[in-house]
Amino acid sequence: MYSCGPTVYHFSHIGNMRSFVAADVLRRVLEYNGYQVDHVKNITDVGHLRNEVADTGVDRVEEAARGEGKTVDEVVAFYTDAYLQDEARLNVLPPRARPRASQFIAQMIQMIEKLIEQGHAYEADGNVYFSVRTFPSYGELSGNRQDDLIAGQRVEVELDKRDPADFALWKKGDPSRLMNWDSPWGRGFPGWHIECSVMASDLLGPQIDIHTGGIDNLFPHHEDERAQSEAVSGERFVGFWVHGAHLLIADERMAKSLGNTITVAQLAERGIDPLAFRYFLLQAHYRTTLSLTNDSLAAAQTGLSRLIDDVAQLLQEPESGDEGKGDEVRLAFLEAINDDLSMPSALALVQDLVAGSLSPVTKLHLVEQFDRVLGLDLLTRARGSVELTEEEQQLIFRRETARRARDWRLSDQLRDELAERGVEVRDGSAGQRWIKRAARSGA
Numbered sequence: 178m179y180s181c182g183p184t185v186y187h188f189s190h191i192g193n194m195r196s197f198v199a200a201d202v203l204r205r206v207l208e209y210n211g212y213q214v215d216h217v218k219n220i221t222d223v224g225h226l227r228n229e230v231a232d233t234g235v236d237r238v239e240e241a242a243r244g245e246g247k248t249v250d251e252v253v254a255f256y257t258d259a260y261l262q263d264e265a266r267l268n269v270l271p272p273r274a275r276p277r278a279s280q281f282i283a284q285m286i287q288m289i290e291k292l293i294e295q296g297h298a299y300e301a302d303g304n305v306y307f308s309v310r311t312f313p314s315y316g317e318l319s320g321n322r323q324d325d326l327i328a329g330q331r332v333e334v335e336l337d338k339r340d341p342a343d344f345a346l347w348k349k350g351d352p353s354r355l356m357n358w359d360s361p362w363g364r365g366f367p368g369w370h371i372e373c374s375v376m377a378s379d380l381l382g383p384q385i386d387i388h389t390g391g392i393d394n395l396f397p398h399h400e401d402e403r404a405q406s407e408a409v410s411g412e413r414f415v416g417f418w419v420h421g422a423h424l425l426i427a428d429e430r431m432a433k434s435l436g437n438t439i440t441v442a443q444l445a446e447r448g449i450d451p452l453a454f455r456y457f458l459l460q461a462h463y464r465t466t467l468s469l470t471n472d473s474l475a476a477a478q479t480g481l482s483r484l485i486d487d488v489a490q491l492l493q494e495p496e497s498g499d500e501g502k503g504d505e506v507r508l509a510f511l512e513a514i515n516d517d518l519s520m521p522s523a524l525a526l527v528q529d530l531v532a533g534s535l536s537p538v539t540k541l542h543l544v545e546q547f548d549r550v551l552g553l554d555l556l557t558r559a560r561g562s563v564e565l566t567e568e569e570q571q572l573i574f575r576r577e578t579a580r581r582a583r584d585w586r587l588s589d590q591l592r593d594e595l596a597e598r599g600v601e602v603r604d605g606s607a608g609q610r611w612i613k614r615a616a617r618s619g620a
């Protein structure tokens with residue numbers, strides 16, 4: 178499985194993160210089904226130009242380096258690090274490899290040479306273009322062809338292209354660029370699309386089962402990747418292309434250029450738990466456009482907190498032994514996640530399970546299994562919210578004693594004292610139950 182990773186020229190916004198969470202859910206579902214997933218996710222650090230369709234404009238990473246007065250390496254290291262932190266906060270599992278595009282230049286040159294030999298590519302004044310006419314099924318993946326879009330966009334077409342639909346494999350570097358490499362066609366740099374074709378085949382072979390990305394990667398990035406890879410190998414490149422839909426904010430696509438981006442770190446600053454954002458994403462199907470509002474985010478935060486509270490309550494129930502039950506729920510969960518990753522149904526099943534009539538020990542066992550797919554840390558957090566410090570345990574014990582002695586005044590006083598420490602106590606038929614509120618935000 179190959180996932181197009183971030184271009185590390187800026188903080189990834191939560192719209193980008195939606196695609197990465199979607200790929201993570203897919204991987205977790207496959208692993209839950211018993212597959213071993215060999216997952217590669219790249220870091221794009223060169224060649225992603227400002228105008229993706231026409232393949233022109235400044236290099237995003239170089240632009241960031243100039244703007245911030247840093248070197249390219251500093252920019253790449255900084256935003257890669259920020260990206261990895263966001264992934265970790267959202268419980269996105271790390272891939273086996275994170276290839277950096279600039280480390281694969283030699284392999285890119287090799288693939289481009291092969292394409293030229295085969296007649297699929299041509300050189301013109303230091304640029305190398307893929308000849309779209311030589312690949313008849315070009316456009317089948319996305320339904321788009323570059324010439325249609327360019328005609329619509331009225332962007333400038335490079336004059337050395339034989340056909341406006343042709344796209345760059347190698348670009349001539351001008352001396353003002355920060356990143357240039359020697360090549361058989363002079364100094365220059367690779368096109369963004371060839372990078373993924375090369376990293377995918379180098380680390381996973383010429384044929385891969387699954388290729389993921391955001392829907393905005395579909396054209397031209399994936400269309401071009403497919404053309405290059407299949408032209409070189411003569412084989413089908415990808416079994417399944419999986420694209421995550423957009424996350425809208427105020428009915429607009431989130432984009433740095435629109436100035437409406439939010440990052441995971443900014444959510445956290447606003448008191449939104451990153452896993453509540455993951456929970457929010459799980460409430461929608463990955464191919465459905467999703468709108469983010471303050472209310473929907475707050476509702477997700479409440480939903481996740483409730484679920485953790487319910488699991489925390491289960492942890493305090495007396496143990497009972499009917500471990501074997503729950504097969505129906507297990508099957509229903511499997512059917513939901515295997516139905517094109519129907520996570521909204523899977524989430525609803527977990528909520529029903531927790532509120533349902535199975536024994537606490539069976540419920541906990543199933544929650545633990547299902548959370549391997551959901552990735553919400555349900556059990557860890559629930560445990561965190563019932564584990565008490567020694568001092569808190571003392572207060573609970575003293576309160577238990579007071580209750581036995583029917584000293585309600587002292588019992589209430591101790592309950593308030595616990596509440597001040599963030600421990601909310603509830604009295605049930607089987608004694609005291611508690612939830613630690615303080616543990617939640619820091620978890």
Ligand SMILES: [Zn+2]
Nearest residue numbers: 181182373398
């Ligand atoms: Zn890619």
